[in-house]
Amino acid sequence: MTNYTYAHSQDNLSSTFSESSGGSNGVGNLGYLDPRNPALDYGNSDFDIRHRVAFSAVWTEPFFKGRRDVLAQTAGGLVISPIFTARTGVPFNVADSTNSLNAGTGTGIPRYAPSAPIPSFSVGNGVSTGPNNFTLLTLPTANSFVGDLGVSDFGPYPVGMTSRNSFRGPGAWDFDLAASKSFKITERVGLEFRAEAFNLFNHHDMFVNGFAEDAAAFSGGPVLVEGKKGGLGALATGGEHDERRFGQFALRLTF
Numbered sequence: 001m002t003n004y005t006y007a008h009s010q011d012n013l014s015s016t017f018s019e020s021s022g023g024s025n026g027v028g029n030l031g032y033l034d035p036r037n038p039a040l041d042y043g044n045s046d047f048d049i050r051h052r053v054a055f056s057a058v059w060t061e062p063f064f065k066g067r068r069d070v071l072a073q074t075a076g077g078l079v080i081s082p083i084f085t086a087r088t089g090v091p092f093n094v095a096d097s098t099n100s101l102n103a104g105t106g107t108g109i110p111r112y113a114p115s116a117p118i119p120s121f122s123v124g125n126g127v128s129t130g131p132n133n134f135t136l137l138t139l140p141t142a143n144s145f146v147g148d149l150g151v152s153d154f155g156p157y158p159v160g161m162t163s164r165n166s167f168r169g170p171g172a173w174d175f176d177l178a179a180s181k182s183f184k185i186t187e188r189v190g191l192e193f194r195a196e197a198f199n200l201f202n203h204h205d206m207f208v209n210g211f212a213e214d215a216a217a218f219s220g221g222p223v224l225v226e227g228k229k230g231g232l233g234a235l236a237t238g239g240e241h242d243e244r245r246f247g248q249f250a251l252r253l254t255f
Contacts, residue, residue, distance in 0.1 A: 005052045012038045012164070014046035033110065034155060043164035044091040052087040077182040086173035089123070091165035092208050094223060096215040098144040099152040103216065110152045112215045112223065113161040116140035122168040126206060126227060136170065136208065137225035142215035170227070172205035174198075194250040202245040204229040 013031050033040050064076030094112040097103035118139060126134030147155045180194040208227045215223045230243030 001056050003054045006050065007048070007052070008050060009045035009048045010043060011045050012041040012043075033108070033157075040157065041164045043166060046091070046165065048091055048165070050088045053085070055082075055084040057082055073183060079180045079182075081178040081180075083176045083178075084173070086171065088171045089169035092167050092169055092213065093165060094139065094162065094167060094213045094215060094225065096142050096144055096152070098142065098216040098219065099146045099150075100216075101151050101153055103214075108153060109214070110145075110155075110157060111162050111164065112139070113143045113145060113158045114140040114223075115143040118162075121166055123170050123206075123208065123225060123227070126170075129226075132228050134206065134227045134229075135224050136206070136227045137167070139223040139225065141221060142218070142223055144215070144219075167225070169208040170206040173203065175200050175203070188255055190254045192250075192252045192254065194252070196248050196250075198246040199243060200245065204243050206230075 015031070031041075032038050059080045061076060061078040064072035067076065095109040096112045097109045100109050102108040120137065123136035126136045129135055143158065143160065144152070145158050146152050147157070176196070176198050177200045178194065178196045180192055183191045183193075185191055206227050206229055208225060213225060218224060
């Protein structure tokens with residue numbers, strides 16, 4: 001069975017009451033850049049995934065059906081169930097805390113304003129810059145700005161400021177597999193052995209270092225969108241992405 005989903009979600013706040021901070025413009029803002037103008041934050045939702053496909057199947061071994069010999073008992077009754085899922089990337093912001101009092105708070109920071117047209121809003125395959133460190137996208141130098149109060153937190157914000165979640169991260173996929181084998185012990189008693197593997201191929205997806213995407217870190221030069229592949233201790237947007245292969249076994253007695 002194959003399922004495909006196309007979706008597009010937009011809002012001006014994806015997690016109500018959970019994005020307010022203690023920064024200079026954060027208290028009581030509920031996560032908005034400017035609570036008097038929520039439209040400034042209208043854009044792709046944090047959970048907006050444009051394309052998603054899922055494939056699953058159940059294959060039952062048909063060759064020994066109805067047989068009761070030793071070969072049928074040892075090789076028959078095998079059931080294999082694969083599950084494959086793939087999706088396009090999630091959106092993210094590039095901030096600019098150059099003139100912000102909220103640097104380091106994670107919220108209430110104005111978004112990046114480019115000094116030249118942005119060549120692409122979607123990340124590429126990545127160029128390795130070190131052990132599990134990749135440059136996914138190179139953006140023009142930031143056009144840092146200040147508002148009427150001498151900081152960038154309260155605006156007015158420049159027309160060229162990027163919209164919320166305007167950038168798109170890398171996609172991801174996963175393959176899981178389950179196999180089970182049933183044995184008949186008596187007419188009424190049976191035994192089922194089941195093995196399950198999650199992330200069977202030990203595949204590691206790429207993730208954007210969202211917490212590090214701040215144009216202030218690249219003052220005077222191109223802004224780099226950086227990423228890491230998932231794995232033990234890999235930190236990226238949303239915390240750890242501990243992508244490893246897991247397996248489990250079960251033995252069930254039926255009667």
